[in-house]
Amino acid sequence: MQTVIGRIDRALDMTGKIVDAIDDARLSAATPCSKWDVRAVLNHTVGGMRLFAAELSGTDPVGAYDDWLGADPQAAYAAAAEIDRAAWRRPDVPASTVNLPIGPSPASQAALVHLTEVVVHGLDIAIALDRPDLADDALSAELLDAMFEAGGVEVFRKPGMFGPEVAVAQHAPAHRRLLAYLGRTA
Numbered sequence: 639m640q641t642v643i644g645r646i647d648r649a650l651d652m653t654g655k656i657v658d659a660i661d662d663a664r665l666s667a668a669t670p671c672s673k674w675d676v677r678a679v680l681n682h683t684v685g686g687m688r689l690f691a692a693e694l695s696g697t698d699p700v701g702a703y704d705d706w707l708g709a710d711p712q713a714a715y716a717a718a719a720e721i722d723r724a725a726w727r728r729p730d731v732p733a734s735t736v737n738l739p740i741g742p743s744p745a746s747q748a749a750l751v752h753l754t755e756v757v758v759h760g761l762d763i764a765i766a767l768d769r770p771d772l773a774d775d776a777l778s779a780e781l782l783d784a785m786f787e788a789g790g791v792e793v794f795r796k797p798g799m800f801g802p803e804v805a806v807a808q809h810a811p812a813h814r815r816l817l818a819y820l821g822r823t824a
Contacts, residue, residue, distance in 0.1 A: 639732040642749040645780060646726055649753055650719045652774040653683070653760030657715040659769050665711070669766040670822035671759065676766050680715065681707050683759040687718040690752050691725035693736055694745075726752075750784060757781050758820060761813050765824040773813035782816045791820065 657680065665677040674682065684706040685699075692699035707714045725731070726749065736748035743751070757777060764772045785791055794800050801821020806814055817824045 639746050639749065642746065642753055642784075643726050645777060646749060646753050646756065647723060648774060648777050649756040649760065650723055652772070652777060653756055653763070654715060654719055656760050656764045656767070656769065656772045657712055659767055659772060660711060660763065664767055667766040669762040670817055670824040671762045674762075676763055677707065677711070679759050679762050679766075680711055681705065683756065684711075684714050684718045686752070686755050687722040690736075690748075691718070691721045694725040694728060694731055694734070747788075750788065753781060754785070758816070758822075761817055761824075762822070764813075765817070765822075770811070770813060773811070775812040778816045779812035782812065782819060785819070795821070 660676060660680070665675065665680075667676045669676055669679050671679050685703065688699040688706060691697075706718070731745050734745045735742050736745055737743075738748055738751060740751075757774075761773055761778070764770055791800050795802065804818040804821060804823050806818035810818070814824065
């Protein structure tokens, strides 16, 4: 569990650097997450971080469900990341059950789901900003390996969370391989 929590920390840091690179003019840029622009992906990510933190700490999420970002997306992300990081570090978390939209899950599985959300949506934004240099390829490779070790994501393709796998060169950077595995054409 400590390994995945460490990866969540790294994901929050990576995505934080990506979020810091967003300027107002790029909030409406298209992302590899085809139905959402940068603002929508970031809003979803910040909301998810707040909801996970609330679930892990047994509190109500702080923020507005329709607009988690307000007037300052970077500040909204930074505040949510701080709360999220602290929630995953609670001593009771490793033994807990987390209520996810897909059903109750052991904390170790919920942590992998959350890690995926933060990494992949961070990468969605990096690609939209044309800033793949901000991607953490080591973390992307570790997440891809963890997905394969957990049996893959085929079960999540059915509900539409991920599209069909997209072909990508075997020597492509890890962030590209991860996005392609999840059906993103970036």
